Amino acid sequence: MDALDLPCITHLKSGKGATIALAEPGDGPGLLQFYRAMPEEDRLVLKEDVTTSDWLDRFLLKLASGEAISVVGKVGGEIRGEATLHRTFHGWSRHVGEIRLNVDRAARGQGLGLELARHLVKRAIDAGIDKIVAHMVDSQVAAKRTFEKLGFHKEAELPGHVTDIHGKRRDLLIYANDVSHIWSAMESMLGDFRPDRATR
Amino acid sequence: MTRTEIRVGGLGGQGIILCGSIIGKAASIYAGKHAAMIQAFGPEARGSACSAQVIVSDEAIGYPYVRRPDILVLMSQDACTQFAPQLKPGGLVLFEEELVHTNGNLPAQARTLGIPATRFAEELGRKLVLNIVMVGFFAGASGLLPYEAVEKAVLDSVPKGTESLNLRALGKGYEFGISKLA
Numbered sequence: 478m479d480a481l482d483l484p485c486i487t488h489l490k491s492g493k494g495a496t497i498a499l500a501e502p503g504d505g506p507g508l509l510q511f512y513r514a515m516p517e518e519d520r521l522v523l524k525e526d527v528t529t530s531d532w533l534d535r536f537l538l539k540l541a542s543g544e545a546i547s548v549v550g551k552v553g554g555e556i557r558g559e560a561t562l563h564r565t566f567h568g569w570s571r572h573v574g575e576i577r578l579n580v581d582r583a584a585r586g587q588g589l590g591l592e593l594a595r596h597l598v599k600r601a602i603d604a605g606i607d608k609i610v611a612h613m614v615d616s617q618v619a620a621k622r623t624f625e626k627l628g629f630h631k632e633a634e635l636p637g638h639v640t641d642i643h644g645k646r647r648d649l650l651i652y653a654n655d656v657s658h659i660w661s662a663m664e665s666m667l668g669d670f671r672p673d674r675a676t677r
Numbered sequence: 678m679t680r681t682e683i684r685v686g687g688l689g690g691q692g693i694i695l696c697g698s699i700i701g702k703a704a705s706i707y708a709g710k711h712a713a714m715i716q717a718f719g720p721e722a723r724g725s726a727c728s729a730q731v732i733v734s735d736e737a738i739g740y741p742y743v744r745r746p747d748i749l750v751l752m753s754q755d756a757c758t759q760f761a762p763q764l765k766p767g768g769l770v771l772f773e774e775e776l777v778h779t780n781g782n783l784p785a786q787a788r789t790l791g792i793p794a795t796r797f798a799e800e801l802g803r804k805l806v807l808n809i810v811m812v813g814f815f816a817g818a819s820g821l822l823p824y825e826a827v828e829k830a831v832l833d834s835v836p837k838g839t840e841s842l843n844l845r846a847l848g849k850g851y852e853f854g855i856s857k858l859a
Contacts, residue, residue, distance in 0.1 A: 599841060602838060605802030605803050656838070659838035662838075663836050666692075668690050
Protein backbone atom coordinates (compact mmCIF):
# COMPACT_ATOMS: atom_id res chain seq x y z
CA MET A 478 0.00 0.00 0.00
CA ASP A 479 1.53 3.24 -1.12
CA ALA A 480 -0.61 6.27 -0.49
CA LEU A 481 1.34 8.07 -3.16
CA ASP A 482 0.42 5.70 -5.93
CA LEU A 483 -0.52 7.78 -8.92
CA PRO A 484 -2.40 7.87 -11.15
CA CYS A 485 -5.57 7.31 -9.19
CA ILE A 486 -9.24 8.03 -9.67
CA THR A 487 -11.03 10.39 -7.34
CA HIS A 488 -14.76 10.94 -7.33
CA LEU A 489 -15.91 14.52 -7.52
CA LYS A 490 -19.02 15.83 -5.81
CA SER A 491 -20.73 15.86 -9.21
CA GLY A 492 -20.30 12.10 -9.36
CA LYS A 493 -17.77 12.27 -12.17
CA GLY A 494 -14.46 10.52 -11.85
CA ALA A 495 -11.27 12.56 -12.11
CA THR A 496 -7.88 11.06 -12.79
CA ILE A 497 -5.10 12.46 -10.61
CA ALA A 498 -1.68 11.89 -12.12
CA LEU A 499 1.83 13.22 -12.01
CA ALA A 500 2.34 15.74 -14.81
CA GLU A 501 4.58 14.49 -17.58
CA PRO A 502 6.14 16.19 -20.60
CA GLY A 503 3.30 14.79 -22.70
CA ASP A 504 0.87 16.91 -20.68
CA GLY A 505 2.47 20.10 -22.01
CA PRO A 506 -0.07 20.86 -24.77
CA GLY A 507 -2.93 20.03 -22.41
CA LEU A 508 -1.54 22.39 -19.77
CA LEU A 509 -1.24 25.22 -22.26
CA GLN A 510 -4.78 24.56 -23.41
CA PHE A 511 -5.95 24.54 -19.78
CA TYR A 512 -4.33 27.87 -18.98
CA ARG A 513 -5.21 29.55 -22.26
CA ALA A 514 -8.87 28.67 -21.68
CA MET A 515 -8.76 30.21 -18.21
CA PRO A 516 -10.54 33.60 -18.02
CA GLU A 517 -8.19 36.53 -17.71
CA GLU A 518 -9.52 37.50 -14.30
CA ASP A 519 -8.56 34.05 -13.01
CA ARG A 520 -5.02 34.66 -14.21
CA LEU A 521 -4.83 38.05 -12.55
CA VAL A 522 -2.79 36.89 -9.62
CA LEU A 523 -0.68 34.15 -11.13
CA LYS A 524 3.05 34.69 -10.78
CA GLU A 525 3.85 33.90 -14.38
CA ASP A 526 2.22 34.22 -17.75
CA VAL A 527 1.25 30.59 -18.09
CA THR A 528 -0.20 30.96 -21.55
CA THR A 529 3.13 31.16 -23.37
CA SER A 530 5.20 28.35 -24.79
CA ASP A 531 8.24 29.92 -23.10
CA TRP A 532 6.59 29.32 -19.76
CA LEU A 533 5.88 25.71 -20.74
CA ASP A 534 9.52 25.16 -21.74
CA ARG A 535 10.72 26.48 -18.36
CA PHE A 536 8.11 24.43 -16.56
CA LEU A 537 9.10 21.19 -18.29
CA LEU A 538 12.76 21.87 -17.52
CA LYS A 539 11.87 22.28 -13.85
CA LEU A 540 9.88 19.04 -13.93
CA ALA A 541 12.88 17.23 -15.37
CA SER A 542 15.27 18.66 -12.78
CA GLY A 543 12.96 17.93 -9.85
CA GLU A 544 12.62 21.62 -8.98
CA ALA A 545 8.94 21.24 -9.77
CA ILE A 546 6.65 18.36 -8.89
CA SER A 547 3.27 18.68 -10.53
CA VAL A 548 0.01 16.77 -10.41
CA VAL A 549 -2.84 17.23 -12.84
CA GLY A 550 -6.50 16.40 -12.52
CA LYS A 551 -8.20 15.20 -15.68
CA VAL A 552 -11.90 14.75 -16.35
CA GLY A 553 -12.73 13.00 -19.60
CA GLY A 554 -9.07 13.16 -20.56
CA GLU A 555 -8.87 16.96 -20.29
CA ILE A 556 -6.89 18.80 -17.64
CA ARG A 557 -9.28 20.52 -15.24
CA GLY A 558 -6.81 21.33 -12.48
CA GLU A 559 -3.10 21.52 -11.85
CA ALA A 560 -1.01 21.82 -8.71
CA THR A 561 2.74 22.26 -8.63
CA LEU A 562 5.28 22.21 -5.84
CA HIS A 563 8.22 24.51 -6.55
CA ARG A 564 11.45 23.96 -4.66
CA THR A 565 15.16 24.70 -4.86
CA PHE A 566 18.03 22.40 -4.00
CA HIS A 567 20.33 25.08 -2.64
CA GLY A 568 20.19 28.13 -0.44
CA TRP A 569 18.67 28.77 2.94
CA SER A 570 15.15 27.88 1.88
CA ARG A 571 15.95 24.51 0.39
CA HIS A 572 13.72 22.89 3.01
CA VAL A 573 10.75 24.96 1.82
CA GLY A 574 8.43 24.16 -1.06
CA GLU A 575 5.76 26.40 -2.54
CA ILE A 576 2.49 24.99 -3.81
CA ARG A 577 0.62 26.68 -6.65
CA LEU A 578 -2.86 25.39 -7.37
CA ASN A 579 -5.24 26.17 -10.21
CA VAL A 580 -8.61 24.63 -10.98
CA ASP A 581 -10.88 25.25 -13.95
CA ARG A 582 -13.95 27.30 -13.02
CA ALA A 583 -16.34 24.58 -14.11
CA ALA A 584 -14.61 22.08 -11.85
CA ARG A 585 -14.46 24.24 -8.73
CA GLY A 586 -16.42 23.28 -5.65
CA GLN A 587 -16.12 19.61 -6.61
CA GLY A 588 -13.21 18.68 -4.37
CA LEU A 589 -10.67 18.51 -7.21
CA GLY A 590 -8.45 21.26 -5.82
CA LEU A 591 -8.38 19.64 -2.41
CA GLU A 592 -7.41 16.27 -3.90
CA LEU A 593 -4.66 17.79 -6.03
CA ALA A 594 -3.26 19.73 -3.07
CA ARG A 595 -3.52 16.69 -0.80
CA HIS A 596 -1.50 14.51 -3.16
CA LEU A 597 1.05 17.23 -3.61
CA VAL A 598 1.48 17.75 0.15
CA LYS A 599 2.20 14.02 0.47
CA ARG A 600 4.68 14.22 -2.39
CA ALA A 601 6.33 17.20 -0.71
CA ILE A 602 6.73 15.36 2.59
CA ASP A 603 8.06 12.39 0.68
CA ALA A 604 10.58 14.57 -1.12
CA GLY A 605 12.08 15.79 2.14
CA ILE A 606 10.37 19.18 2.28
CA ASP A 607 9.96 20.42 5.87
CA LYS A 608 7.77 23.44 5.27
CA ILE A 609 5.19 24.02 2.58
CA VAL A 610 3.85 27.45 1.73
CA ALA A 611 1.08 28.70 -0.50
CA HIS A 612 0.73 32.30 -1.63
CA MET A 613 -2.66 33.82 -2.34
CA VAL A 614 -4.55 37.07 -2.26
CA ASP A 615 -7.29 37.78 0.22
CA SER A 616 -10.09 37.36 -2.32
CA GLN A 617 -9.20 33.69 -2.91
CA VAL A 618 -11.59 32.41 -0.28
CA ALA A 619 -11.95 28.86 -1.66
CA ALA A 620 -8.18 28.45 -1.90
CA LYS A 621 -7.76 29.55 1.71
CA ARG A 622 -10.37 27.01 2.79
CA THR A 623 -8.69 24.25 0.80
CA PHE A 624 -5.30 24.82 2.35
CA GLU A 625 -6.72 25.22 5.84
CA LYS A 626 -8.25 21.74 5.47
CA LEU A 627 -4.74 20.44 4.82
CA GLY A 628 -3.30 21.97 7.98
CA PHE A 629 -2.07 25.27 6.56
CA HIS A 630 -2.47 28.49 8.51
CA LYS A 631 -1.92 32.14 7.68
CA GLU A 632 1.64 32.94 8.59
CA ALA A 633 2.06 36.39 7.10
CA GLU A 634 0.23 39.14 5.28
CA LEU A 635 2.13 41.57 3.10
CA PRO A 636 0.02 44.64 2.32
CA GLY A 637 0.01 45.83 -1.28
CA HIS A 638 2.56 43.20 -2.25
CA VAL A 639 0.84 41.93 -5.36
CA THR A 640 0.20 43.87 -8.55
CA ASP A 641 -2.27 42.10 -10.77
CA ILE A 642 -2.20 42.31 -14.54
CA HIS A 643 -4.53 45.36 -14.40
CA GLY A 644 -2.06 47.18 -12.18
CA LYS A 645 -4.18 46.91 -9.05
CA ARG A 646 -2.35 46.37 -5.75
CA ARG A 647 -3.48 43.54 -3.51
CA ASP A 648 -2.41 42.06 -0.18
CA LEU A 649 -0.42 38.86 -0.34
CA LEU A 650 -1.27 36.15 2.19
CA ILE A 651 1.31 33.50 2.96
CA TYR A 652 -0.16 30.26 4.22
CA ALA A 653 2.23 27.70 5.65
CA ASN A 654 2.29 24.12 6.89
CA ASP A 655 5.35 22.97 8.83
CA VAL A 656 5.46 19.22 8.29
CA SER A 657 8.86 18.65 9.90
CA HIS A 658 7.21 17.18 13.01
CA ILE A 659 6.30 14.10 10.99
CA TRP A 660 9.96 13.25 10.51
CA SER A 661 10.89 14.36 14.02
CA ALA A 662 8.78 11.44 15.22
CA MET A 663 10.81 9.08 13.04
CA GLU A 664 14.07 10.64 14.18
CA SER A 665 13.25 10.28 17.86
CA MET A 666 12.19 6.69 17.19
CA LEU A 667 15.60 5.90 15.71
CA GLY A 668 17.45 7.63 18.50
CA ASP A 669 15.93 5.75 21.35
CA PHE A 670 13.69 2.99 20.08
CA ARG A 671 12.02 0.68 22.55
CA PRO A 672 9.89 -1.89 20.71
CA ASP A 673 7.81 -2.46 23.82
CA ARG A 674 6.90 1.23 23.90
CA ALA A 675 6.49 1.72 20.18
CA THR A 676 3.32 3.53 19.28
CA ARG A 677 2.21 4.98 16.00
CA MET B 678 14.12 -27.13 12.64
CA THR B 679 15.27 -24.07 10.72
CA ARG B 680 16.75 -21.47 12.99
CA THR B 681 18.34 -18.34 11.53
CA GLU B 682 20.42 -16.10 13.74
CA ILE B 683 20.74 -12.49 12.69
CA ARG B 684 22.86 -9.73 14.19
CA VAL B 685 22.20 -6.12 13.21
CA GLY B 686 25.00 -3.79 14.27
CA GLY B 687 25.72 -0.09 13.96
CA LEU B 688 25.45 3.16 15.87
CA GLY B 689 22.65 4.61 17.97
CA GLY B 690 20.55 6.91 15.79
CA GLN B 691 20.85 4.74 12.70
CA GLY B 692 17.72 2.81 13.53
CA ILE B 693 19.45 -0.46 14.34
CA ILE B 694 16.87 -1.60 16.87
CA LEU B 695 13.98 -0.61 14.64
CA CYS B 696 15.62 -2.58 11.83
CA GLY B 697 15.81 -5.69 14.04
CA SER B 698 12.31 -5.14 15.32
CA ILE B 699 10.87 -4.95 11.80
CA ILE B 700 12.61 -8.17 10.79
CA GLY B 701 11.28 -9.91 13.90
CA LYS B 702 7.81 -8.49 13.45
CA ALA B 703 7.69 -9.50 9.79
CA ALA B 704 8.70 -13.06 10.70
CA SER B 705 6.50 -13.58 13.72
CA ILE B 706 3.37 -11.60 12.89
CA TYR B 707 3.21 -11.61 9.11
CA ALA B 708 5.14 -14.70 7.98
CA GLY B 709 3.92 -17.30 10.44
CA LYS B 710 7.32 -17.94 11.99
CA HIS B 711 8.69 -17.47 15.47
CA ALA B 712 11.03 -14.63 16.34
CA ALA B 713 12.90 -13.24 19.31
CA MET B 714 14.90 -10.05 19.64
CA ILE B 715 17.46 -8.85 22.16
CA GLN B 716 18.68 -5.28 21.94
CA ALA B 717 21.87 -3.74 23.26
CA PHE B 718 22.93 -0.10 23.19
CA GLY B 719 25.08 2.38 25.04
CA PRO B 720 23.78 5.05 27.40
CA GLU B 721 23.70 7.71 24.66
CA ALA B 722 20.67 7.86 22.40
CA ARG B 723 22.91 8.59 19.42
CA GLY B 724 26.41 7.66 18.42
CA SER B 725 27.10 4.76 20.75
CA ALA B 726 27.53 1.17 19.66
CA CYS B 727 24.19 -0.48 19.19
CA SER B 728 23.08 -3.92 18.13
CA ALA B 729 20.05 -6.16 17.85
CA GLN B 730 20.05 -9.95 18.00
CA VAL B 731 17.17 -11.49 16.10
CA ILE B 732 16.28 -15.15 15.91
CA VAL B 733 13.86 -16.34 13.25
CA SER B 734 12.71 -19.92 13.51
CA ASP B 735 10.05 -22.30 12.24
CA GLU B 736 9.61 -23.60 15.78
CA ALA B 737 9.34 -22.08 19.24
CA ILE B 738 12.57 -20.43 20.33
CA GLY B 739 14.03 -21.78 23.57
CA TYR B 740 17.21 -19.73 23.62
CA PRO B 741 16.84 -16.12 22.40
CA TYR B 742 20.50 -15.13 22.10
CA VAL B 743 22.59 -15.17 18.95
CA ARG B 744 25.64 -17.42 19.28
CA ARG B 745 26.93 -17.71 15.71
CA PRO B 746 25.00 -15.42 13.38
CA ASP B 747 23.95 -16.76 10.01
CA ILE B 748 23.43 -13.21 8.79
CA LEU B 749 25.13 -9.98 9.79
CA VAL B 750 23.62 -6.61 8.89
CA LEU B 751 26.32 -4.01 9.47
CA MET B 752 26.07 -0.25 9.46
CA SER B 753 29.30 0.78 11.22
CA GLN B 754 32.94 -0.24 11.08
CA ASP B 755 33.02 -0.95 14.81
CA ALA B 756 30.13 -3.36 14.41
CA CYS B 757 32.01 -5.13 11.61
CA THR B 758 35.14 -5.43 13.73
CA GLN B 759 33.18 -6.74 16.68
CA PHE B 760 30.74 -9.11 15.03
CA ALA B 761 32.43 -10.36 11.86
CA PRO B 762 34.52 -13.01 13.65
CA GLN B 763 31.34 -14.48 15.15
CA LEU B 764 29.78 -15.18 11.75
CA LYS B 765 28.97 -18.79 11.00
CA PRO B 766 31.17 -20.30 8.23
CA GLY B 767 29.42 -19.66 4.94
CA GLY B 768 27.30 -16.96 6.57
CA LEU B 769 26.03 -13.84 4.85
CA VAL B 770 27.29 -10.31 5.56
CA LEU B 771 25.12 -7.42 4.39
CA PHE B 772 26.84 -4.09 4.89
CA GLU B 773 26.48 -0.39 4.17
CA GLU B 774 29.38 -0.07 1.76
CA GLU B 775 30.10 3.62 2.39
CA LEU B 776 30.34 3.10 6.16
CA VAL B 777 31.82 -0.38 6.41
CA HIS B 778 34.83 -2.04 4.84
CA THR B 779 34.80 -5.76 5.38
CA ASN B 780 38.31 -6.86 6.27
CA GLY B 781 40.10 -10.11 6.77
CA ASN B 782 38.39 -11.12 9.97
CA LEU B 783 35.52 -12.94 8.27
CA PRO B 784 35.31 -16.71 8.49
CA ALA B 785 35.89 -18.92 5.48
CA GLN B 786 33.31 -18.93 2.68
CA ALA B 787 31.55 -15.89 4.08
CA ARG B 788 29.42 -14.20 1.46
CA THR B 789 29.54 -10.40 1.51
CA LEU B 790 27.12 -8.04 -0.19
CA GLY B 791 27.41 -4.26 0.10
CA ILE B 792 24.86 -1.54 -0.60
CA PRO B 793 25.24 2.25 -0.74
CA ALA B 794 22.23 2.56 1.55
CA THR B 795 23.07 6.02 2.86
CA ARG B 796 23.29 7.40 -0.68
CA PHE B 797 20.05 5.67 -1.63
CA ALA B 798 18.32 7.14 1.43
CA GLU B 799 19.59 10.63 0.59
CA GLU B 800 18.46 10.27 -3.01
CA LEU B 801 15.02 9.25 -1.80
CA GLY B 802 14.80 12.45 0.26
CA ARG B 803 15.78 11.51 3.82
CA LYS B 804 19.00 10.02 5.15
CA LEU B 805 16.84 8.89 8.05
CA VAL B 806 15.46 5.95 6.07
CA LEU B 807 18.88 4.31 5.79
CA ASN B 808 17.78 1.54 8.12
CA ILE B 809 14.67 0.79 6.06
CA VAL B 810 16.81 0.55 2.92
CA MET B 811 18.89 -1.99 4.87
CA VAL B 812 15.76 -3.91 5.88
CA GLY B 813 14.78 -4.11 2.21
CA PHE B 814 18.30 -5.18 1.28
CA PHE B 815 18.12 -7.87 3.94
CA ALA B 816 14.80 -9.13 2.61
CA GLY B 817 15.99 -9.18 -0.99
CA ALA B 818 19.45 -10.64 -0.44
CA SER B 819 18.59 -13.21 2.22
CA GLY B 820 15.23 -14.39 0.87
CA LEU B 821 14.38 -15.31 4.44
CA LEU B 822 11.04 -13.50 4.54
CA PRO B 823 8.35 -12.69 1.96
CA TYR B 824 8.46 -9.10 0.81
CA GLU B 825 4.79 -8.61 1.68
CA ALA B 826 5.44 -9.59 5.30
CA VAL B 827 8.29 -7.11 5.59
CA GLU B 828 6.21 -4.42 3.93
CA LYS B 829 3.42 -4.91 6.46
CA ALA B 830 5.90 -4.82 9.33
CA VAL B 831 7.34 -1.54 8.06
CA LEU B 832 3.88 -0.01 7.73
CA ASP B 833 3.10 -1.16 11.23
CA SER B 834 6.28 0.31 12.69
CA VAL B 835 6.95 3.74 11.21
CA PRO B 836 5.24 6.99 12.22
CA LYS B 837 2.12 8.11 10.42
CA GLY B 838 2.89 10.33 7.47
CA THR B 839 6.23 8.66 6.76
CA GLU B 840 4.85 5.46 5.26
CA SER B 841 5.30 6.32 1.62
CA LEU B 842 8.95 7.25 1.78
CA ASN B 843 9.69 4.31 4.05
CA LEU B 844 8.03 1.95 1.57
CA ARG B 845 10.05 3.40 -1.27
CA ALA B 846 13.19 2.96 0.82
CA LEU B 847 12.21 -0.65 1.49
CA GLY B 848 11.58 -1.29 -2.19
CA LYS B 849 14.86 0.31 -3.20
CA GLY B 850 16.85 -1.87 -0.83
CA TYR B 851 14.89 -4.97 -1.79
CA GLU B 852 15.42 -4.52 -5.51
CA PHE B 853 19.11 -3.86 -4.97
CA GLY B 854 19.34 -7.05 -2.91
CA ILE B 855 17.61 -9.06 -5.61
CA SER B 856 19.88 -7.59 -8.28
CA LYS B 857 22.95 -8.57 -6.28
CA LEU B 858 21.82 -12.17 -6.31
CA ALA B 859 21.23 -12.24 -10.05
